[in-house]
Amino acid sequence: MDAKPEWVKASAPGLESEKKVGNKLSELGLNTVCREANCPNQGECWSKGTATFMLMGNVCTRNCRFCEVETGNPGGELDETEPERLKKAVEEFGLDYVVLTSVDRDDLSDGGAEHFRQAVEKIKETPDPPLVEGLIPDFSGNPKSLELLAQSGLEVVGHNVETVERLSPRVRDRRASYELSISVLERVKQFNSDLVTKSSIMVGLGESKEEVRDAMADLRGVGVDIVTIGQYLRPTKDQLPVEKFLETSYFESLKQIGGEMGFSSVISGPFVRSSYKAKETYLKAVGREEEF
DSSP states (O other), rough: OOOOOOGGGOOOOHHHHHHHHHHHHHTTTTHHHHHTOOTTTHHHHHHHOOOEESSSOOOSSOTTTTTTEEOOOOOOOOOTTTTHHHHHHHHHHSEEEEEEEEEEOOOOOOTTTTHHHHHHHHHHHHSOOOOOEEOOGGGGOOOHHHHHHTTOOOOOEEOOOSSOTTHHHHOOTTTOOOHHHHHHHHHHHHHTTTEEEEEEEEEEESHHHHHHHHHHHHHHTTOOOOEEEEEEEOOOOSSSOOOOOOOOHEEEEEEEHHHHHHHOOEEEEEEOOOOTTTHHHHHHHTTOOOGG
């Protein structure tokens, strides 16, 4: 079921900006999830001079069956110069909203939480510091790591459930779980009630609409403010196949359901990913959408 219908094919705008930004990031030795996860929005986002930075290398210790990021064991290695290089990139691009994410680092005792915190701290040292969103791993549920990130200066903490509860064991690495992800989102809010929290769901993996609705209700039940919903697109033949391509009307109906549940923002559409329209959704969540 991987033959994409015409309406789901991206037009890939902004290729010139994509090349320019990509070259600068390579020069600074920085990774972006835009390229590593083969995001369909990278042309659009990079044409606006924005990107989601991926910390702690491009080798993940998890092996989720929807993801193209390389799997392996980094052996505890960390580049301590990365936070400073990230600060330089933020200054050079003149960014006012930065999204940070990372691979899972189960080879580190804290899952990389301290390195993540240092990156946030460096960005906040810039003369005109941007708003910063962290799309965090689960840190194996370690409360010290979660508290560290909740108190790090992030404005938004996102963590993705990825799929509905029934499909989670088939779609995600065995060390991840639906229940763990829900608890992570609950805990970070408990550690810092001022945080805006966020999660993302992929559809097209064989879930029912009722299961998606239940997942949205579970997220809202632990105070999640923003939910993004997008079509799963198989990165390569090595990942799970697409079970179904959903029409745009399906995504519109989920957006309406989310609004009725009380989410401050629901971004739902075929190409939507976790960081899509990140600044816009944050400003809406805190009642500052007129600034966008």
